Amino acid sequence: MKQDLNRRQFLQASGALALSSSALGKLRLSAPKPPAGKTMVVLFLRGGADNLNMLVPYKDKDYHQARPTIAIQEDDGLVPLDDGFALHPGLAPLAPYYESKQFAPVLNVGSPHFTRSHFDAQDFMERAAPGLRNITSGWLNRYLAHTASADASEFRALAMQNLLPRSLRGDYPVLAVPSGLDRRRSGALDRFDEFYGEGEMAGEPSSAGQADSMEPQAETDEVVYSGQKTIQTLRRFQKIIAQGKNRVKDGTYPSSSFGRALSALGKVIHAGEGLEIAAVDYHGWDHHANQGGIQGRHTEMVTDYGQAVAAFCRDLGPRLNDVLILTMTEFGRTVRENGNTGTDHGRGGAMFLIGGGVRGGQIHGNWKGLKESILADGRDLPVLTDFRDVFSASLKQLFDFRAPKGFFPQYKPKKLRLW
């Protein structure tokens, strides 16, 4: 059966569902609901984040030799996790979660595809289909579509940004939350209600008086459908943000847009709105030049990331066991610095898993050091764990979702001992 229905077809199908209770029954049978109250928060560091300067192999002389000016040094304030690795000082607020065994870094993870293009690597990862250009739905959207039910929460999935990331694009309608929404007056939403379909259902009969205008119809126009969704969900979202509370002191979250996004997500989770999947992009990790060491752009961004994620963990409190924070990037960077105090596109990278019951307090993946003989093409970290294995394990452990055949196209995920 076709894997990629287009969005319109899905709308027709799901609209039709509302009319047919027998179909609904079947759907429920075929798609067991995921356990309530679990949430996966996917953070994408765009540009290829340099994990070697985040989780630092600080005692490895190859590391220091490869990075004479940008290596992070012990006396820069590294936080040792064990004899091999230390956290960048900007990630220090996350160290307690490593100690409490809730923080699990995975190293040498990435895509089997050779591409060093950001756009391809991101697309392939977000669609969980390396090299397969005919797959256009995102892996998170496929999960949502596979487990769709007619009474699902409108807040099953959110992207905390103006536009959806690729991972959330596809058949299942997902809300992109425009920035500044909490400050925005709701007037615009009220004014356009009727233009995007709500009015005809509730209001006076239409002037032209066509017989079918009172019957609910599946909306097949993408623009109109998108508008309907916008109105319904943003209204409720505004309410949640206005009335919701974080469970940390004001000022715990950094005031960056990344910090604000996580703070809003915290409120949505506390509100118990059935949020299952949330995504936040963090742009700008492509540090070809002026990446810097402990002083520099990379350090500033790592620090912001560390503060925001730690604030989010603290805000969640005991709920952190039901929330998996999954951080990824499209690839790692060259082991050697490039002479513009930067690094170039590499291969293997890292993923960080926090919460959700992950087996933390140890470094996963298959670390083999930085000897030239180990490196891919003599320059990059090798890919020893396929990123799809992490995706598969995360869906299974958090949502009890066993990806059916074809969910990861042309791939059968291997089991990882991440939980």
Added chain:
Amino acid sequence: MGLVLCSLLLGLGPSFQDPAAESQKVQPLSERERAVHLLSRLAFGGRPGDLERVLEMGVEAWIDQQLQPQDLKDSWCDGLISELPSVSMNQVEINNEYGQRVPAGASLEERRKIQRRRNTPRYELMQSVLVRALTSERQLQEVMSEFWRNHFNVSFTKGAGISLMINTYEKDVIRGHVFGQFHSMLEASAKHPAMLFFLDNALSRRPATKTELKAIGRRTRRETGSEVRADQAVQLAKQRGLNENYARELLELHTLGVDNFYKQKDVVAVAEALTGWTIREAKRGDDPGFRFENAMHVPGNKRVLGKVIRTERDNGVIEGEQILTLLARHRGTAEFISEKLLRYLVADEPPKALLKATSKEFQKTKGDLQAVISFILKSDEFWQREHFQAKFKTPFEFVTSSLRVTGAEFENTGSILRVLIEMGQPVYMCDPPTGYYDTAEAWLDPGVLATRWEFALNLAAGKLEGIRIPDSFYEDVPVEPARLWQHHLSQKIIPAGVGKRTQDALTRTTNAYLRRNKTPDIRQLGPQLVGLLLGSPEFQRQ
């Protein structure tokens, strides 16, 4: 998607087809619809009166005129552009005028003043792009400039280093070749400081030789007296070398398309051939343009796409130039560029036959952009009904067309630039080298319409700073009867027509107003209706 959903879909699919819509598809566009189509696709919407003018002169004549923009008078736009002097300057003038550095020990106030001055060209450039899209008579030139700006994307987000470079990039690379040869635009972009800087080619160089490394060690030891520092300097010099960033995007984004005909070894060979293509370090008054630095260049012949690229002694720049020619003439480039052009001008999924024919035309004319565009516009497919009012507008297209169809007057464009930031498409600030996409898939998500509605209502209500819809816009609407105002305004803003749902919603607004106001005033009801029309589903498409 589960089996159940699929079978459901197959069962119910056909009943959703609208037979009336089916039969309409085959009807050719009327002359008026052709004029509407042209103003929404080949212009950023029609200003008041434009539709009548196009109908009077004829669609073909309008297109022919637009393809020769130099012959069109453009005095309104020219006047506004003349108030943005940095847009017309060459690089030496810009650097002299705006490039002053903050002297040591400058006061805070001085510092700010200098910084403001450095930012001036950037703001003027952004404004000029908007001013031209909004007011120029040469609309097709502006529509195509927007295409090439995204194709050969450079961005202010790269950092302060690029902030004085993009004005001449817009002038000399984009506008200079918009109806010229693709090859010339490609070469102009490759040699422009903005591109050399944006994709790091200016830094790319051959690795240092052993002798050079020893010399660096000796010098550092002598200067610092430190063995450690000398070692570090040598390590660092060892690592200065090839930067593949530009070479990769040149193949992937600018010419062949991703993984089309080329492999990683071609990327490396192209990067090597382009080592030494860098920026002249300019002292005051010098031309800070392209420079070929032989000392940075990887010597020797290269092999690219199976062809040997021969070098010349003391003229290594010739390798890069040969490669650009090879790429510009390549079949893969003709196909890739044609597909992108068709996606922009015709449909998100371009018709296959037209793609084939357009690529052929591209190759036959050696990438003559005027000929290729003309070919597309004269194709039957461009005028097919299925493409009429079918393409979702990008934020830039939505905002500019809103301002054009309402004949909006503006004192400054600052508030528009801010709106574009909110909508995710600010001018010359697309960080990924891809440029902004132009498909619905990239822009149409639940949630994004809220920003458009807010803008639509604010524009109509006169709440955007420095922007207003003039009274004259409402003056030619017949005063009686007031219940037809919505019809007249709808014709002005969406001449392609609106659907029943939108009509009904406008009627309700009109009725509600007329119930409350015994002496209706179009300056009250009109703006309400205009705001709603701009935010309606129909106006989101072109």
